[in-house]
């Protein structure tokens with residue numbers, strides 16, 4: 645059957661439009677679990693007996709000085725870097741260390757890098773549309789015949805990211821902050837269970853930072869969100885629980901007030917900024 649014929653069959657729900665029912669099992673524990681993880685680069689221990697758990701629906705902020713291992717930790721979770729030893733589980737069923745990057749992404753782990761990578765020559769709407777269809781060959785046909793099936797989802801995401809009024813604008817003319825929100829929206833199109841967000845407010849105006857705080861806090865609960873961020877004011881505005889990494893290990897964990905009053909944290913990290 646041709647793609648056109650296949651798409652014309654309105655009774656069918658197509659795989660690429662249907663969020664994969666996430667098989668992650670969180671009934672008996674956290675959504676993400678790292679235990680005794682170690683990674684060395686040329687003999688340098690970048691991640692050192694790292695233990696970390698993220699609960700389902702949690703919004704967690706990860707802070708730590710330069711070189712603390714934050715990016716390497718994200719790389720391990722997403723399958724970009726393989727640890728030397730340790731365990732990394734997504735729910736109680738999925739051993740992430742046996743999976744490659746695309747397999748981990750398809751389980752529902754989305755990663756937002758610091759720099760926005762939207763398609764500037766496409767509209768906001770088209771960017772979201774593209775993020776939804778995993779089979780890019782069907783896009784033109786998709787637009788013609790499948791509108792009702794995906795429009796609702798795109799509208800929902802446009803509302804979440806606050807870009808409803810810019811839906812037909814080219815992404816290239818968006819502000820830096822709007823591009824970041826659009827890219828978060830592109831990840832949301834796939835209905836992830838866990839979003840990893842790297843320095844979301846770098847380069848943003850105060851107003852954009854406030855809007856980003858609202859956006860990330862609104863996502864928590866619906867999915868788990870892990871935010872790596874250097875901006876302490878921003879972390880304070882969104883964090884319920886903060887993990888401080890230092891030399892590849894967890895140095896402290898707790899509320900922003902708890903960690904910022906921890907003498908060890910003050911010594912190795914916040915103290916540096918004071």
Ligand SMILES: Nc1ncnc2c1ncn2[C@@H]1O[C@H](COP(=O)(O)OP(=O)(O)OP(=O)(O)O)[C@@H](O)[C@H]1O
Pocket residue numbers: 685686688690708709710711712713714715716717
């Ligand atoms: N591929 C690599 N090869 C060698 N060393 C590496 C590699 N990746 C990271 N490192 C080192 O591992 C340590 C941890 O780096 P990482 O980028 O994870 O820290 P970070 O907390 O994300 O820092 P930043 O806040 O500056 O982004 C650093 O000392 C870094 O130089």
